[in-house]
Structures are given as C-alpha cells and as structure tokens.
Amino acid sequence: MIRAATTGDAPRIAALLHRNMPHPWTEDAVRAALSSPTSVLWVREDDAMLSGVLILQLCLDEAEILTIATEKARRRQGIGRSLMEYALREVGPATVFLEVRAENTGAKAFYEALGFTPYGVRKRYYRDPVDDAILMKFVNFLKIPCQTEKKTV
Numbered sequence: 192m193i194r195a196a197t198t199g200d201a202p203r204i205a206a207l208l209h210r211n212m213p214h215p216w217t218e219d220a221v222r223a224a225l226s227s228p229t230s231v232l233w234v235r236e237d238d239a240m241l242s243g244v245l246i247l248q249l250c251l252d253e254a255e256i257l258t259i260a261t262e263k264a265r266r267r268q269g270i271g272r273s274l275m276e277y278a279l280r281e282v283g284p285a286t287v288f289l290e291v292r293a294e295n296t297g298a299k300a301f302y303e304a305l306g307f308t309p310y311g312v313r314k315r316y317y318r319d320p321v322d323d324a325i326l327m328k329f330v331n332f333l334k335i336p337c338q339t340e341k342k343t344v
Contacts, residue, residue: 193277196232196244198225203241204234211260213319216246224257233277235261235270245274247282254282256289275305285331290316293323302327 196204201221208215216224224230224246235243243261247254256278261270279287289307291298299309307327316324 193235196234204244207241208260211263243270243274245278252285254285254287279331287329289327290324292317293325
C-alpha cells in the first residue's frame with residue numbers, strides 16, 4: 192500500500208534510507224521535509240514493513256524527485272516502479288525532474304523505461320565517488336476526460 196508519510200514515519204524512513212543509500216538523509220532532514228509545504232513524501236508498506244520511500248518537491252507546475260529508495264532485499268519486485276508511477280499520477284500536469292549518477296546505468300534505464308529523458312549533465316556533481324549527474328525530465332500531461340453535453344430533442 193502506498194500512502195502519504197506522516198511525522199511518525201520519520202524514524203523508519205531515515206532507517207530505510209540509512210540501510211539502502213550511500214549518502215542517506217538524516218532523521219532531522221526527513222522531519223524537515225515532512226514539515227515543508229513544498230515537499231511530499233510517500234511510503235510503500237508491505238505486510239506492515241516499510242519497503243520503499245519517495246521524496247519530491249513541488250513548485251507550481253514542476254516537481255523534482257529528491258530521492259527514492261527501496262529495501263535492498265525487496266529490489267526488482269516493482270516497489271520503486273509503483274512509487275514512481277504513483278508520484279507521476281499524483282503530481283498531475285507537471286514536468287518532473289531528477290538527477291542520477293552517470294555511472295548508475297541500472298537507475299538510468301529504470302527512469303528511461305518510465306518515460307524520463309536526459310537533457311543535461313552536471314559535471315563532477317556527486318562525491319564519494321566523484322561522478323557526473325545526468326539531468327532527466329518527464330513531461331507529465333494528465334489526461335482529463337472531456338465531458339460532452341447530451342442534446343435533448
């Protein structure tokens with residue numbers, strides 16, 4: 192089940208990020224995002240276990256994926272995809288941006304399969320190890336069904 196994160200989730204989100212990311216967010220950073228009016232955090236729970244998290248920031252008709260993580264033992268089971276698809280639906284008509292390490296070919300392929308396209312590079316953006324950031328975007332057009340008036344005769 193995917194749901195909006197609450198402040199009570201902060202310790203579990205921080206722990207998931209710590210276990211599964213080389214440079215994880217701290218619990219204080221997670222709490223700050225949870226209290227920010229421009230940040231949105233979604234978690235996926237499976238059998239009462241937190242199996243994934245996605246954090247994004249919204250600004251008008253743009254959104255930026257700040258981080259996405261899944262438990263290592265649960266990877267390649269559709270958790271990340273379900274979180275990304277959920278986020279792309281929820282942000283509505285928007286351009287969604289993200290950055291990914293140039294050397295992370297698996298993540299780049301994942302994002303491209305979702306419809307993200309590369310549009311730029313930030314040289315030497317990442318540390319430990321030093322790597323370029325590939326800038327990617329997804330133009331999200333929410334399809335709203337047209338309502339037509341019925342003519343009465």
